[in-house]
Amino acid sequence: MKKNNNQLLMTLLKGRTFIVLIVLIVFFSFASKSFLSTTTLTMVAKHVALYGILALGMTFVIITGGIDLSVGSVVGLVGMLAGGLIQEGLTVGSKTIYFSVPLIVLFMLIFGCLAGLLNGLIVTKLGVAPFIATLGTMYIGRGFANLRSGGTTFSKIAGYEGLGNVGFKALGSNIMGIPAGVYVFAVLAVIAAILLKKVPFGWYVLAVGGNEKSARLSGIKADKVKILVYMISGFCAAWVGMINTAQLSAAHPASGDGWEMNAIAATVLGGTSMAGGSGTIVGTIVGAFVIGVINDGMTMCGVSEFWQKVIRGCVIILAVVIDQTQRNLQAKMALQARNENK
Amino acid sequence: MFDDPNVVLHCEKIDKIYPGTKALDQVSFDLLKAKVNVLIGENGAGKSTLMKMIAGIEQPSAGKMYMDGQEVFFKDTNAARAKGIGIIHQELSLFPNMTVYQNIFMCHEHKKGFFLDDAAHRKGADVILKRLEHEIPVDAMVGDLRVGQQQMVEIARNLVQDDLRVLIMDEPTSSLSAAEVKVLFKIMRELLAQGISIVYISHRLEEIMEIGDHVTILRDGKYVADADVKDIELSWIVENMVGKNTQYHRFERSIDLNRAEKILEMKDICLPKQGGGYLLDHVSMYLKKGEVLGIYGLLGAGRSELFECLMGMHKEHTGEILYEGKRMDVRSISGQIQKGLALVPEDRQMQGLIQTLDICKNASIASMGKFKSGPFLNNKQEESAVESEIADLHIKVADKKLPILSLSGGNQQKVVIAKGLLTDPKILLMDEPSRGIDIGAKTEVFEIIHEFSERGLSIIVISSELKEIMAIADRIYVLSNGKLTGELEGDRITEDELVRASYAGLGTGKSA
Numbered sequence: 001m002k003k004n005n006n007q008l009l010m011t012l013l014k015g016r017t018f019i020v021l022i023v024l025i026v027f028f029s030f031a032s033k034s035f036l037s038t039t040t041l042t043m044v045a046k047h048v049a050l051y052g053i054l055a056l057g058m059t060f061v062i063i064t065g066g067i068d069l070s071v072g073s074v075v076g077l078v079g080m081l082a083g084g085l086i087q088e089g090l091t092v093g094s095k096t097i098y099f100s101v102p103l104i105v106l107f108m109l110i111f112g113c114l115a116g117l118l119n120g121l122i123v124t125k126l127g128v129a130p131f132i133a134t135l136g137t138m139y140i141g142r143g144f145a146n147l148r149s150g151g152t153t154f155s156k157i158a159g160y161e162g163l164g165n166v167g168f169k170a171l172g173s174n175i176m177g178i179p180a181g182v183y184v185f186a187v188l189a190v191i192a193a194i195l196l197k198k199v200p201f202g203w204y205v206l207a208v209g210g211n212e213k214s215a216r217l218s219g220i221k222a223d224k225v226k227i228l229v230y231m232i233s234g235f236c237a238a239w240v241g242m243i244n245t246a247q248l249s250a251a252h253p254a255s256g257d258g259w260e261m262n263a264i265a266a267t268v269l270g271g272t273s274m275a276g277g278s279g280t281i282v283g284t285i286v287g288a289f290v291i292g293v294i295n296d297g298m299t300m301c302g303v304s305e306f307w308q309k310v311i312r313g314c315v316i317i318l319a320v321v322i323d324q325t326q327r328n329l330q331a332k333m334a335l336q337a338r339n340e341n342k
Numbered sequence: 343m344f345d346d347p348n349v350v351l352h353c354e355k356i357d358k359i360y361p362g363t364k365a366l367d368q369v370s371f372d373l374l375k376a377k378v379n380v381l382i383g384e385n386g387a388g389k390s391t392l393m394k395m396i397a398g399i400e401q402p403s404a405g406k407m408y409m410d411g412q413e414v415f416f417k418d419t420n421a422a423r424a425k426g427i428g429i430i431h432q433e434l435s436l437f438p439n440m441t442v443y444q445n446i447f448m449c450h451e452h453k454k455g456f457f458l459d460d461a462a463h464r465k466g467a468d469v470i471l472k473r474l475e476h477e478i479p480v481d482a483m484v485g486d487l488r489v490g491q492q493q494m495v496e497i498a499r500n501l502v503q504d505d506l507r508v509l510i511m512d513e514p515t516s517s518l519s520a521a522e523v524k525v526l527f528k529i530m531r532e533l534l535a536q537g538i539s540i541v542y543i544s545h546r547l548e549e550i551m552e553i554g555d556h557v558t559i560l561r562d563g564k565y566v567a568d569a570d571v572k573d574i575e576l577s578w579i580v581e582n583m584v585g586k587n588t589q590y591h592r593f594e595r596s597i598d599l600n601r602a603e604k605i606l607e608m609k610d611i612c613l614p615k616q617g618g619g620y621l622l623d624h625v626s627m628y629l630k631k632g633e634v635l636g637i638y639g640l641l642g643a644g645r646s647e648l649f650e651c652l653m654g655m656h657k658e659h660t661g662e663i664l665y666e667g668k669r670m671d672v673r674s675i676s677g678q679i680q681k682g683l684a685l686v687p688e689d690r691q692m693q694g695l696i697q698t699l700d701i702c703k704n705a706s707i708a709s710m711g712k713f714k715s716g717p718f719l720n721n722k723q724e725e726s727a728v729e730s731e732i733a734d735l736h737i738k739v740a741d742k743k744l745p746i747l748s749l750s751g752g753n754q755q756k757v758v759i760a761k762g763l764l765t766d767p768k769i770l771l772m773d774e775p776s777r778g779i780d781i782g783a784k785t786e787v788f789e790i791i792h793e794f795s796e797r798g799l800s801i802i803v804i805s806s807e808l809k810e811i812m813a814i815a816d817r818i819y820v821l822s823n824g825k826l827t828g829e830l831e832g833d834r835i836t837e838d839e840l841v842r843a844s845y846a847g848l849g850t851g852k853s854a
Contacts, residue, residue, distance in 0.1 A: 210439035277439035334486035
């Protein structure tokens, strides 16, 4: 009898984030008449895509036992670099070169990877704790974002026909009624799921997070794995930087400020353990939806920005507490099953 | 240069130097082809260190290794694995957060194109586990398995490798049941028949006599002897393992312990092990006032756990502890210190010292509450108390404000002892007090133990070195596999008795 109760509780706990998401949607659709309108849902989807893409990268980093606080700054800096390249071009000597949009996208993605590479090298080769290393690069990135324009906005990101660099705003448009960012999120999510589940790299990520010493003894190049996860995180942040700029039709140096926290919250809500070693992409996606729905839903209901922060904080702590309850229960059930087998 | 068809790997005068200690000293070793090569020695003799060199986990400070007549150098485990060398570690090196099949095929993945072929993994894992006669569900999380099952997964991981030539097994049976050991031996014989060479490290001497072909004995990082198992007897092993030359003079006691009262009594102490069984299995013992009580046993026998129970670190233990005749309620470490117990822990660096504090603070940290004027720390009181302890223990200190790491290992250990003594204990628990310090400092530590016991302090000393414990202890309990297997006193304390008792708790299926 008790065992059945445990199993029921376990099923509920495992699907908890999804249950919470449904409860939230039902709640907000009653609390605010306009919540289920197309406009609102499109807006929610836009935000979910931004947090979600960041959270995909964050999931890899957190599974290895690390953290990446720099993603918000990379979002801001990439926006400024892309906006600057479109509006002002690149001036070398007396010549100014304007790049086509696909090239700019490519450059930004490479830049995101390089930012991740820097994080990874500081963490592995210099042995700085991930929290501190990425806190440092977070400030550095934000500083450069402001330095790029002296603190002002690049607002002419539509490009110029004559220079052949139009089209950047497509990243912020709707395609068949759905924001372009959602498509990017979907594609990246599939790639992330394949990386984590279907190729050896995913095993190595889990192995490094589960037991780094064993991973090294098994012949896994743990440093390389760690550097790669930060590069994935930077790559994701670069996408968000570009999509966000396109959505706003402007690049502002303060963009993305604090978004690393939304990404971490989505990841943790999705069941990824901060201690490393476990986490799924599906969980992170659901987590990103929960964060997006809570944020926008509360705004729709007229909850003040101040209370929103309080509630968000409570939700995150609660999520981790429930997560630990699940782990304890799981361990207990495993022990029970073992004793019965004996 | 070196070529002998019967030797698969030859080590030539290997040195391994760690900061402060020489773990291996000019050790030469032949790994015989298709044989069970057994390595024997006490804890810290250098067996595991030598194996780490061969498996590429660590690199020798000096010396050479040869395979197939050519010199080899393993810069990492991959290099050793490329030469067909696999190792089963003493401490499990698994991924508890991953499934059985993921653990087994880690770094030996089957792929279809870019993608993992999990169907092949599941099937392969199933086949290997069937061969090991352990049908563990391959999708189970390794962290959820019993320790014995985990050990089997660890063994299975090494069988995945096709080109395996040498398999190193570092105490593979320490967590296996008798039936599981039988299966393991069967597998080992199969491997031998395939021409695979095995290195086997074990403390279970009867096992060695059963499965071993050739025995090599190490002591204090040096080669001592080697022989074929068919030519030797258990007593030969014990004699070479322990050595004859190191002798400590035995201390004479002026206290008549027969008339001393019991200060501490433990009755039926049990400490459950995670994953079944006991770390301490119904252990009962007593300590008299002014007595030096020795506790001898192998690694993992439950010695440190006994101290941890006494100090309140394992709330889950059961049984009764009587202190000065009254039932003692063990609640917390600080509570136990107040009641008059002090512990000198086994690992000086990790548990005994706070490296960032100076000598004086390290000595006074456990008794800080005594040195106060109102709410403030009274530095004068503290320093004079530390100074008197420094003088009492003859700690060689130029200035007590120097960093603790500026002292030699022996003097660091004395500071840890001073810390314990400053709490005014009635019972001092010392876990391997002579570990990692030189012979001169050892003798001084023993003198301290003797002197304080003469003053009436009751002391329990854990040691895994026979000669030492025989020199200092008035009475010795032997623990083996969590069970109390011997109590020796006076003339009954002999090397043979101690060694025999220390293996008595290890059932291997056949009667020893």
